[in-house]
Amino acid sequence: MTAPISVPAKASAGQAPGKIRTLFGAGIGNTLEWYDWSVYAIFAPFFAKQFFVGGNATSALLSTLAVFAVGFLMRPLGGFFFGWLADRRGRRFSLTTSMVTMAVGSLIIGIAPTHDAIGVGAAVILLLARLLQGLAHGGEIAASYTYVAEIAPGERRGLWSTSLYISVTAGIVLASLIGAAGSSLFGEQALRDWAWRLPFLLGGVLGLVGLYLRRTLEETEAYTEGARTRSTRELLRALARNKKSLARILGLTAGVTVVYYIWAVGISGFAISSKGVDATGGLWATVAANVFFMITLPLWGKLSDRFGRKPVFITYGVVFLALSFPLMSLINDSALRLGVLMGVALFFLGAFVGIMPAYFAELFPTEVRASGVGVPYSVMVAIFGGTAPYVLTWLHTHQLDWVFSCYLVALVAIGLITTFLTPETKGRPLT
Incomplete structure (x- = not known):
């Protein structure tokens, strides 16, 4: 792999205030984009029967979750396309373009006609909007992980990388807050009838805010001063030179993407x-658990900057090998219990996702960093993360919840083994 060069010392000192402002701008845009993505999973139980007419609410929900999963199929393409843009045209350009694409998808869902109005065409429109969002979301990962890692001071890269999932979680919390507030103000029936549209329409409007913030971001020094790919052929050749790092991300990501899309988004x-949890109580439990998650994320970043990336990743893997079965089996109709279980799961999940942008970015040189991170990560999310809510719900309808826990444990084990086989990157400079 290409040997990286160090980040200039002035980037850690004299330019710190400007970089913090830049980090804040990137985080706000990230929050808005993840809000648009997450609101679908949170509100799926409410609008499912608006687009799919089946024998019961569960079958309609399964169809809606299938569309959720299909949206993930576009993420590898988005990771490649927007990663290529980020490596060729710059991190800022890619971030801005993906933000606009995501907002357009959200707006389409917000104004989409229902099955009662146009029949099967409603589901087709929903599917197309999710494919558009999937494309954008794959690009978001490629560019944002790279951007945050490159603007961070080398000795605090783990801590700074936690800001990404703080902003990601802020988007999930915002979506959950709107859901909980809507349920409290309008009632569950209104959410199912019409109020589910409001968060999607809001996402489209907020996209304008994100567009402004991301257009004002500064480009990273690593990109402006380093090597860059200028054609698709050069990009493919650079990826081939880093095939070991690509394989490592595949192994590391398979399990954590299921954990994340279950416990942070879909549970x-x-x-x-x-499970019969009250809708209002369940949404407020989600808000509380994710706020706790945000608060505790910097702890893992600081630990990784002091002790290394690998020990923190290993902590996540060992804990989820031990707790995956108990956490799933303890869910019942209590919103309070749901909140506690989510809090425990998300705390230890933070050991992985909090420092993931730093660890992944440190495995690649600048010329291929965005694509190298975005493509394999998006492939694993498409295969395992996007399907996780559907698989869990389907297995539950067949009284096979334990099979899902076995599935999760196996994937986490693969990630743990990969961690042991991946080199430590703490202190590695970026070029």
């Missing part, structure tokens, strides 16, 4: 539709 919908 409230599952608990509401399948």
